[in-house]
Amino acid sequence: MKHLQVAVGIIRNDRGEIFLAQRPSTSHMANMWEFPGGKIEANETAQQALVRELQEETGIEVTDARPYDLADHHYPDLRVTLHFFIVEGWQGEPYGREGQPQRWVEQKALVADEFPPANHDIVARLVAEAAAV
Numbered sequence: 001m002k003h004l005q006v007a008v009g010i011i012r013n014d015r016g017e018i019f020l021a022q023r024p025s026t027s028h029m030a031n032m033w034e035f036p037g038g039k040i041e042a043n044e045t046a047q048q049a050l051v052r053e054l055q056e057e058t059g060i061e062v063t064d065a066r067p068y069d070l071a072d073h074h075y076p077d078l079r080v081t082l083h084f085f086i087v088e089g090w091q092g093e094p095y096g097r098e099g100q101p102q103r104w105v106e107q108k109a110l111v112a113d114e115f116p117p118a119n120h121d122i123v124a125r126l127v128a129e130a131a132a133v
């Protein structure tokens with residue numbers, strides 16, 4: 001089975017809101033909400049892929065990102081390892097550069113069911129940490 005390594009950015013602003021994008025209707029996990037990101041190429045570190053993907057998908061230049069968590073998931077047709085980063089420094093203003101709908105959501109108001117199954121534990125962790133503040 002194909003196994004993808006994926007770099008994913010949890011972009012958080014100073015109001016504690018997180019940037020979400022909607023996956024295209026024709027993609028894997030169509031129409032689900034996601035943290036922007038994409039596949040790590042063979043010649044890249046996870047961090048390099050993160051910077052490149054956020055440039056391509058949201059137009060921002062990442063200046064501060066730190067590793068947050070890893071998630072492994074087996075979809076019926078595909079295995080993914082997601083490398084999550086918390087992104088709290090960037091230049092520019094993120095937007096759906098590939099035309100995808102976007103929204104900012106308070107961290108404590110994230111809803112796991114809106115995300116692909118591979119994200120569920122991470123979303124639960126983010127909500128729990130927001131509630132603990």
Ligand SMILES: Nc1nc2c([nH]c(=O)n2[C@@H]2O[C@H](COP(=O)(O)OP(=O)(O)OP(=O)(O)O)[C@@H](O)[C@H]2O)c(=O)[nH]1
Pocket residue numbers: 004006007008027028029033034035036037038039053078080082116117118119
């Ligand atoms: N970007 C992103 N991908 C995720 C998340 N959760 C999750 O299961 N994935 C899965 O990770 C895989 C790769 O992500 P992707 O489709 O964004 O990759 P990419 O930007 O390189 O896509 P491309 O092939 O169109 O260039 C997909 O199968 C997608 O369903 C998430 O929160 N963000």
Ligand SMILES: [Mg+2]
Pocket residue numbers: 036037038039057
């Ligand atoms: Mg992507």
